[in-house]
Amino acid sequence: MTRPPPAVAMQTAPWLWPTILVVAFVVLATAGAVHHTMWRDEIQAWLIARDSNGLRDLIWNLRYEGHPPLWHLVLMPLTRFAADPRLMHVPVILCMTAVVALVLWRAPMTRVEKILFPFGYFVLFEYGVKSRSYAIGALLLIVFCCLWQQRRRHPFLLAATLVLLAQVHILCAILAAAAFLAIVAARLWEDGDDSLPGRAEALATLIFALGWLAAVALPAHAAITGGATTLPRALWSRLGEIASVSALLGPSHNALTAVPALAIIVATLVALRHRPAALVFLVVALTGTIGVFFAVYGSNTWHRGLLFLAFIVATWLARIQDPAPTGPGRRLLSGLVLSVLCAQALTGPAALWTTAREPLSRARDTAAFIRTMGWEGDPLVGMADDTTSAVVGHLGVARAFYANAGRWGSFVLWDRRRLVPRSPAELLAELAAVPTPHTLVARPDFASDLIAAAGYREMARFTGATDPLENYVVWRKP
Numbered sequence: 069m070t071r072p073p074p075a076v077a078m079q080t081a082p083w084l085w086p087t088i089l090v091v092a093f094v095v096l097a098t099a100g101a102v103h104h105t106m107w108r109d110e111i112q113a114w115l116i117a118r119d120s121n122g123l124r125d126l127i128w129n130l131r132y133e134g135h136p137p138l139w140h141l142v143l144m145p146l147t148r149f150a151a152d153p154r155l156m157h158v159p160v161i162l163c164m165t166a167v168v169a170l171v172l173w174r175a176p177m178t179r180v181e182k183i184l185f186p187f188g189y190f191v192l193f194e195y196g197v198k199s200r201s202y203a204i205g206a207l208l209l210i211v212f213c214c215l216w217q218q219r220r221r222h223p224f225l226l227a228a229t230l231v232l233l234a235q236v237h238i239l240c241a242i243l244a245a246a247a248f249l250a251i252v253a254a255r256l257w258e259d260g261d262d263s264l265p266g267r268a269e270a271l272a273t274l275i276f277a278l279g280w281l282a283a284v285a286l287p288a289h290a291a292i293t294g295g296a297t298t299l300p301r302a303l304w305s306r307l308g309e310i311a312s313v314s315a316l317l318g319p320s321h322n323a324l325t326a327v328p329a330l331a332i333i334v335a336t337l338v339a340l341r342h343r344p345a346a347l348v349f350l351v352v353a354l355t356g357t358i359g360v361f362f363a364v365y366g367s368n369t370w371h372r373g374l375l376f377l378a379f380i381v382a383t384w385l386a387r388i389q390d391p392a393p394t395g396p397g398r399r400l401l402s403g404l405v406l407s408v409l410c411a412q413a414l415t416g417p418a419a420l421w422t423t424a425r426e427p428l429s430r431a432r433d434t435a436a437f438i439r440t441m442g443w444e445g446d447p448l449v450g451m452a453d454d455t456t457s458a459v460v461g462h463l464g465v466a467r468a469f470y471a472n473a474g475r476w477g478s479f480v481l482w483d484r485r486r487l488v489p490r491s492p493a494e495l496l497a498e499l500a501a502v503p504t505p506h507t508l509v510a511r512p513d514f515a516s517d518l519i520a521a522a523g524y525r526e527m528a529r530f531t532g533a534t535d536p537l538e539n540y541v542v543w544r545k546p
Contacts, residue, residue: 086172086182093168093186093196094161100197100420101157107429107538108454108480110199111461114153115479117143119466127286132482134290134365136283138235139201151464156199163203164196170210176387178402181409188412189318190373193419202370205240208233209377212247213384219251220259223272226251231279238287239357239374241280246352246378248276250385254345290482291364301366309361313354315372316379316408318415332404336379339401343386350382379408422534429538430530431458437528437542438463438507447506449499451492453480455537456509468509469502471495496522508543519543 106114116133117140120126126137126144146155168186175182185191195202208229215226230248234241255261265273311326313333318325333354340347357374361367383405387398427433438444444463450456453470457480460468467476472495473486480486492515499508499522508524512531520526524543531539 085179086169089172089183089186090165090169093192094165096187096192096417096420097161097164097196098157100193100423101154101161101199103420103424104197105427105429105432105533106153106156106199106458106462107431107535108458110156111153111431111458112479113139113199113201114143114147114156115457115461116140118147118151119478120144129479130286132290132293134287135201135237136235136241136286138232139204139237142204153199153461157197160199160203161196163207164191167191167203167206167210170214174214175384177405181405184406184409184413187416188376188409189415189419190315190376190412192416193423194319194370194373197420197423198370200370201236201240202373205233205236205243205374206377208236208240209243209247209381213381216385216388219254220269223269224275227272227276227279230276231283234280234283238284239360239371241283241287242356242360243353243374243378243381244276244280244283246349246356247381248280249352250345250349253348257344293483305366306362309358309367312358312361312367312372313375315369315375317411319369319419320415321369321372332408333379335400336382336404339397339404340382340386342397346382346386349385350378353378353382376408376412426534427532428534429458430533430540431455431538432462433530434459434509434528434540434542435462435464437530441527443505443507443544447502449502449506449508451495451508451510451514452537453477453486455511455540458538459509459540469499471498474498492518505544505546508545510541510543511537512539512541514541516541 112133116126116129120129120140123137123141126140130137130140142159143156146158149155168191171177171185172182175185177185191206195206211229212226212233215222215229219226230244233247234244310330311321311323313329314321314325316329316332336350337347340350354375357371357378361371383401386401438448438459444465448456448460448463448465448468449471450459450468451471453473456468456470457478460478467478469476470486472490473481475481496515496518499506508519510519512529516526522545524545526541527544528542529540530542533539
């Protein structure tokens with residue numbers, strides 16, 4: 069067997085290691101998805117998409133969600149194809165695989181940085197295994213980076229990318245605004261062009277503005293009229309959102325990670341001081357995102373991961389013109405990027421191992437038990453909508469009766485009605501009108517003695533979930 073000439077080997081070798089990394093990412097993300105049990109937030113989007121008849125109905129069903137509709141529009145065709153919500157893994161893994169591939173082949177990173185990137189916590193687990201809209205947001209942010217050098221040549225393509233990004237999530241809308249302002253900063257200070265925008269640029273700006281306003285309309289409505297998303301919080305809790313920058317180093321959210329993460333942010337801002345576009349993007353992304361955490365709702369791990377993506381985008385933009393790690397500022401930036409990616413890679417595989425051993429939710433197991441008993445055709449009732457809805461999604465039934473809201477439904481309707489406090493006895497009284505036989509799903513800590521006294525028989529318990537709200541007791545009333 070003859071060896072290929074050295075020239076051929078030099079041409080093919082650069083593609084080999086990125087391909088291996090992409091395949092490794094797909095294998096790990098798929099394995100994580102197989103072991104991951106979808107929980108209520110994932111199932112909520114599936115149920116809304118499943119039970120919406122067209123765009124108008126979808127917009128109406130999203131009125132309390134606080135999210136634009138893009139993710140649900142992606143899910144709607146899947147819900148018509150099959151009833152299994154695990155189909156959501158397909159677009160997520162496809163999006164994150166594209167993210168990894170674009171970073172490996174297009175990002176101005178060193179080889180070590182590229183090797184670390186696919187195995188970070190947010191890339192591999194939070195956005196690669198969990199089925200949420202953030203995977204689409206991550207892909208659109210990376211596409212924005214890839215289009216950066218063609219921003220003057222293809223303004224409409226860039227505007228369309230940012231409009232779609234804004235339609236993913238309200239936090240992604242903030243990142244889209246940061247990206248737009250970065251384009252303006254680059255035009256004024258990096259390109260040295262202070263002339264009036266041409267017709268194409270002006271029209272692209274108008275398209276972005278209209279698309280962005282349309283994206284924030286639903287979240288604004290939810291913030292004004294919703295219930296659970298606007299609950300009051302103490303000032304100390306709001307100020308604690310500054311620690312959200314801990315996401316640069318992984319999922320932890322405490323002082324031990326916040327202090328070094330803040331130091332990395334400050335050092336990054338210093339390193340970007342001569343790169344106006346990257347600096348503007350990072351400042352707007354950080355202040356806007358943390359501002360939402362402070363003023364509107366408290367952040368969760370998946371929200372904070374967008375700060376990590378903002379860091380990646382800002383450093384990408386800064387390195388496009390000067391990719392070589394020479395000079396004090398560029399060496400500092402390279403050291404910061406490497407530190408962040410090392411910390412991420414330490415927590416990504418560990419999260420896969422944890423989710424394989426400790427389920428996030430027992431909703432799927434609960435649904436499987438009900439199906440095995442042949443009860444899926446009988447009425448299903450739940451004491452709380454935000455936990456029972458996950459069982460509804462996995463079971464594939466049309467609806468359940470939610471005692472806390474006093475109504476039939478599938479997805480959670482986050483209105484003020486469900487926030488009216490009721491005693492366990494009052495909740496059980498709501499179930500009197502439900503035809504029998506029926507199945508009741510409740511949390512293990514919910515008044516078992518009252519449920520038994522109301523004529524229910526305990527049939528099974530499903531505990532051990534890392535989310536305490538997604539442990540279940542199955543009751544049956546003949």
